[in-house]
Every structure is written in structure tokens, then in C-alpha cells.
Amino acid sequence: MSYPTITEQLDDPSSARESGRKKIEWARQHMPIMTSVAEEFADERPLEGEVVAMAMHVEAKTAVLTEVLAEAGAEVAITGCNPLSTHDDVSAALDDVDNITSYAKREVDDEEYYAAIESTLEHDPSVTVDDGGDLVMAIHEDYPELLETVIGGCEETTTGVHRLRAMDEDGELKYPMFAVNDTPMKRLFDNVHGTGEASLSSIAMTTNLSWAGKTVVVAGYGYCGKGVASKAAGQNAHVVVTEVEPRRALEAHMEGYEVMSMAEAAEVGDVFLTTTGNRDVIVGEHFEKMGDGAVLANAGHFNVEIDLDELDDMAVSRREVRDGVEEFEMADGRRLNVLADGRLVNLAAPVALGHPVEVMDQSFGVQAVCVREMVENSDTYGPGVHEVPDELDREVAEVKLAAEGIEIDELSDEQREYMDSWQHGT
Incomplete structure (x- = not known):
């Protein structure tokens, strides 16, 4: 070979x-x-x-x-x-x-x-x-x-x-x-519970930072985004969701999360986690607004969701400050921290164990x-x-x-017939 x-x-x-x-x-x-x-x-x-x-x-x-x-x-x-x-x-x-x-x-x-x-x-x-x-x-x-x-x-x-x-x-x-x-x-388990739990645990172990009290920006509210948002909220973080699909944005709003554009979220977020599977979700205009010490990670698939080339161009220096954490220092002194080279944080971070x-x-x-x-x-x-x-x-x-030793009910013949028929009234 x-x-x-x-x-x-x-x-x-x-x-x-x-x-x-x-x-x-x-x-x-x-x-x-x-x-x-x-x-x-x-x-x-x-x-x-x-x-x-x-x-x-x-x-x-x-x-x-x-x-x-x-x-x-x-x-x-x-x-x-x-x-x-x-x-x-x-x-x-x-x-x-x-x-x-x-x-x-x-x-x-x-x-x-x-x-x-x-x-x-x-x-x-x-x-x-x-x-x-x-x-x-x-x-x-x-x-x-x-x-x-x-x-x-x-x-x-x-x-x-x-x-x-x-x-x-x-x-x-x-x-x-x-x-x-x-x-x-x-979808209901791997994407929601797997991505949600593994991403947050990998970020916590990589940074040794707490979720409590932080503003976590979740980009995308598909199954993976839902899992991340739910798990972060469960650890006492304030969760902000960004979306491009109006119905998913409305769903996130109705489920109690703050919904805004990434341009708005960039000004308030402490941790940013992309889950879209798309490219250029976080770009230069967002880097310009982020606070000192912001953490950026990706739980999508490829390392294109965070525009690392543009971030590198904007930074005056970059260095590894912890295993799996690269710090980009901006001209005004702000430091933005990218985890796992922008790759799947739940699998690519040095301490990651996957789902x-x-x-x-x-x-x-x-x-x-x-x-x-x-x-x-x-x-x-x-x-x-x-x-x-x-x-x-x-x-x-x-x-x-x-x-798991769990027993569930089964439909009776009468119930199955009722469900399959158009002739039964209310």
C-alpha cells in the first residue's frame, strides 16, 4: 500500500x-x-x-x-x-x-x-x-x-x-x-446528547473554566445546537442562539433562549460554539466586537465555521497558551482563544474522548x-x-x-385498526 x-x-x-x-x-x-x-x-x-x-x-x-x-x-x-x-x-x-x-x-x-x-x-x-x-x-x-x-x-x-x-x-x-x-x-441521541455533553466537557477540560455565569453563544439550532444549548443552560450558563432559519430561531426563542444575530452576540458572548456544518459563521466583523478572553470552538464537522485565516490576518501575534488553546492577540490588546484549531472540539481537543x-x-x-x-x-x-x-x-x-430493563406498552389490535382507518369518527 x-x-x-x-x-x-x-x-x-x-x-x-x-x-x-x-x-x-x-x-x-x-x-x-x-x-x-x-x-x-x-x-x-x-x-x-x-x-x-x-x-x-x-x-x-x-x-x-x-x-x-x-x-x-x-x-x-x-x-x-x-x-x-x-x-x-x-x-x-x-x-x-x-x-x-x-x-x-x-x-x-x-x-x-x-x-x-x-x-x-x-x-x-x-x-x-x-x-x-x-x-x-x-x-x-x-x-x-x-x-x-x-x-x-x-x-x-x-x-x-x-x-x-x-x-x-x-x-x-x-x-x-x-x-x-x-x-x-x-439525531435524538447522538446529535443532542452526544454533541451537547461531549462538546461542553471537552471545552471545560481544555480550558479549566466554569460554565456558570458565562454567556454561551450557540451558532445553529439544529439537533446539535439544541443539545449544546440545553446542556449549557443546565450548567447555569446564559445561552444565546444565532440562526439563519426563521422557524428554528423562533423555536429557540420559545424554548427560553435569547436569539440574536452573530453581530449582536459577538458583543456579549464569553464562549462561542458553532454547530452549523457551514462555513464563515464567525468572521472578521465578529472578531472585532468580541471581548478580551473570548473562547471560540467548533462542534460542526470541518474547520471552516470559524474563519481562522481572517483571524490570523487581524492578529498581531498568536501562541499556544494551553494544550489545545491558541491565543490570537489583536492590535488593541484583546485576546481571542481558539480551541482545537477550529476542528471538532469534542473529538480534536487534546483531552477529548468523543461522545x-x-x-x-x-x-x-x-x-x-x-x-x-x-x-x-x-x-x-x-x-x-x-x-x-x-x-x-x-x-x-x-x-x-x-x-435497560424498560418495558413499554403495545398497541392492541383495536387501537391499530383505529389508527389506520379513516372511517372512525371522533
């Missing part, structure tokens, strides 16, 4: 493997959905003979998904989907597993990042599992011959689904992709059954973006409820 595996890059891979294996085993102990899926997959081997290429945040929870796919019979090649989110020890532990090759490494440059993606594709995958769409883009742009053999794939995150839908609308997406991000089991284990258990449970569905019923899905079949999402929810 053109790019070395993580084992070939590390000075002491055996020590890294031991550390990574502990992290994976801890995560697996707290992932009942993946445990159930793993038992089923190990018995049935539904992915026998398949090759799965993955571009994900390579940390302990992702490793559990990777191993379960391998236990289902697949050969798996994995790399990172963000230059700063890989845990090298976890990557090394994965690379030591039969049928898994890991190219993921932390702190790579752009050339290395894309070379690792290309190496996963040199395994000739039949299925792709993506977080952000980079694998799909690389196949369509640089490996079009794989379009003849890739039967389908899954996309994990909001940004990736947006990219895929844009491709689909232009008629450029040549194989079927499940929008895993859009299922209730992903809580229980949350990712649900998301990756959906991923696993979607890979199985794509392999077993690929002829059902034509090229384009597909919603995850609702019965698969419900299957994962039912496994989780059973693991």
Missing part, C-alpha cells in the same frame, strides 16, 4: 496496542446494543466475503463497530475522518486484529490524510462507512472503477448527508447510501444493521441517498430498552 499502517508508523506499537485494547474493552462493556449485534453477526456471518472501507473518528467506540463488522466476516480497512480525532493507541489495537487494517493516525497533514483514505480504497471495498463523505468523494473523483463493485454505504453525520444529497440532486451519486444521521436513534459510550452504542448499532441491510438487500436500493428503513431503527431501540 502507498501509505503505511499505524503499526508501521509508531515507535512502540506493542505498548500502544495494550493501551488501546483497554479503551476498547471498557467501551464494549458499556455497549449492550453492539454486544447483541455482535452475537448475532458472529453466528450468522452476514458480511462474509465483503470488504468494508471506513473513514471515521478512530477512537474506542468506533473500534467496537469496526471489530463487530470484522466478526461478521468482513475485511475492514479504516482511517480517520479528521486529522486530530484519532487515538493512536486505539488505531494500533485495531491494526492488530485479524481482518482489520488501520491507517488512522493523529496529527497528519492534508497530504497524509488523503493518502490514508486512498489506501483504504486500494483494498477494493464493496461497502463504505463514512463520517463526512470523504470516502464517497474520493471514489467518485479518483477511483471511478470502484463504482462497478461498491454495492452501497452508510453516512454517519449531518455534513456528510448534506454533501451526499447535493451530489444526488445533481445526479452525481452513483451508488446507494443510507443517511444514518437522519434516523431518530441518531459518551452509551450514546455511540445507539448510533453504531444503527450503522451495523445498515451495513447488513445494504449487503443483504443491495438490489432494493438504487443509486442515491436512502432513508434508513424504520424497522431497523426500531430494532436498535428495542434492543436498548431491553438492555
Whole structure:
């Protein structure tokens, strides 16, 4: 392969493997959905003979998904989907597993990042599992011959689904992709509770600052923004929401948050957290208005939400003041602090651990059954973006409820008939 595996890059891979294996085993102990899926997959081997290429945040929870796919019979090649989110020890532990090759490494440059993606594709995958769409883009742009053999794939995150839908609308997406991000089991838990909890905890650990009494500006009030706003308010912060969509802005207002433009928010915010998935959310005109010591972080996908080039141009100096915190000093003496190079703060900050284990258990449970569905019923899905079949999402929810010892009611035949009929009156 053109790019070395993580084992070939590390000075002491055996020590890294031991550390990574502990992290994976801890995560697996707290992932009942993946445990159930793993038992089923190990018995049935539904992915026998398949090759799965993955571009994900390579940390302990992702490793559990990777191993379960391998236990289902697949050969798996994995790399990172963000230059700063890989845990090298976890990557090394994965690379030591039969049928898994890991190219993921932390702190790579752009050339290395894309070379690792290309190496996963040199395994000739039949299925792709993506977080952000980079694998799909690389196949369509640089490996079009794989379009003849890739039967389908899954996309994990909001940004990736947006990219895929844009491709689909232009008629450029040549194989079927499940929008895993859009299922209730992903959006209602991963995006809300996962992003909300992980982003705030990573910022707190990186800065050692309190949330209480601070004004936290949340850019975007989608599912991720809702989670961040709720968790920040729960830690006694004053929350301001900025939006471009009028109905979401009104929703934030009706849920008790102060809503204003970013230009207004820049004058009052202490901490700014972007969750939009778009670019240029915080730019020069906003930097000019921010107070001394403002903290800027991103919980979207790519590091384009905060215009770091413009901030660098405006600053008279920049320096690292804590691990993961870069201070930009302005001409008037104000200091603006950017976390994790503007990348995903919940994954790219030096102390970041990603979403809580229980949350990712649900998301990756959906991923696993979607890979199985794509392999077993690929002829059902034509090229384009597909919603995850609702019965698969419900299957994962039912496994989780059973693991938690929670029982719920069922509709009676009479209730089901009533709900499905137009003939019953009030």
C-alpha cells in the first residue's frame, strides 16, 4: 500500500496496542446494543466475503463497530475522518486484529490524510462507512472503477448527508447510501446528547473554566445546537442562539433562549460554539466586537465555521497558551482563544474522548444493521441517498430498552385498526 499502517508508523506499537485494547474493552462493556449485534453477526456471518472501507473518528467506540463488522466476516480497512480525532493507541489495537487494517493516525497533514483514505480504497471495498463523505468523494473523483463493485454505504453525520444529497440532486451519486444521521436513534441521541455533553466537557477540560455565569453563544439550532444549548443552560450558563432559519430561531426563542444575530452576540458572548456544518459563521466583523478572553470552538464537522485565516490576518501575534488553546492577540490588546484549531472540539481537543459510550452504542448499532441491510438487500436500493428503513431503527431501540430493563406498552389490535382507518369518527 502507498501509505503505511499505524503499526508501521509508531515507535512502540506493542505498548500502544495494550493501551488501546483497554479503551476498547471498557467501551464494549458499556455497549449492550453492539454486544447483541455482535452475537448475532458472529453466528450468522452476514458480511462474509465483503470488504468494508471506513473513514471515521478512530477512537474506542468506533473500534467496537469496526471489530463487530470484522466478526461478521468482513475485511475492514479504516482511517480517520479528521486529522486530530484519532487515538493512536486505539488505531494500533485495531491494526492488530485479524481482518482489520488501520491507517488512522493523529496529527497528519492534508497530504497524509488523503493518502490514508486512498489506501483504504486500494483494498477494493464493496461497502463504505463514512463520517463526512470523504470516502464517497474520493471514489467518485479518483477511483471511478470502484463504482462497478461498491454495492452501497452508510453516512454517519449531518455534513456528510448534506454533501451526499447535493451530489444526488445533481445526479452525481452513483451508488446507494443510507443517511444514518437522519434516523431518530441518531439525531435524538447522538446529535443532542452526544454533541451537547461531549462538546461542553471537552471545552471545560481544555480550558479549566466554569460554565456558570458565562454567556454561551450557540451558532445553529439544529439537533446539535439544541443539545449544546440545553446542556449549557443546565450548567447555569446564559445561552444565546444565532440562526439563519426563521422557524428554528423562533423555536429557540420559545424554548427560553435569547436569539440574536452573530453581530449582536459577538458583543456579549464569553464562549462561542458553532454547530452549523457551514462555513464563515464567525468572521472578521465578529472578531472585532468580541471581548478580551473570548473562547471560540467548533462542534460542526470541518474547520471552516470559524474563519481562522481572517483571524490570523487581524492578529498581531498568536501562541499556544494551553494544550489545545491558541491565543490570537489583536492590535488593541484583546485576546481571542481558539480551541482545537477550529476542528471538532469534542473529538480534536487534546483531552477529548468523543461522545459518551452509551450514546455511540445507539448510533453504531444503527450503522451495523445498515451495513447488513445494504449487503443483504443491495438490489432494493438504487443509486442515491436512502432513508434508513424504520424497522431497523426500531430494532436498535428495542434492543436498548431491553438492555435497560424498560418495558413499554403495545398497541392492541383495536387501537391499530383505529389508527389506520379513516372511517372512525371522533
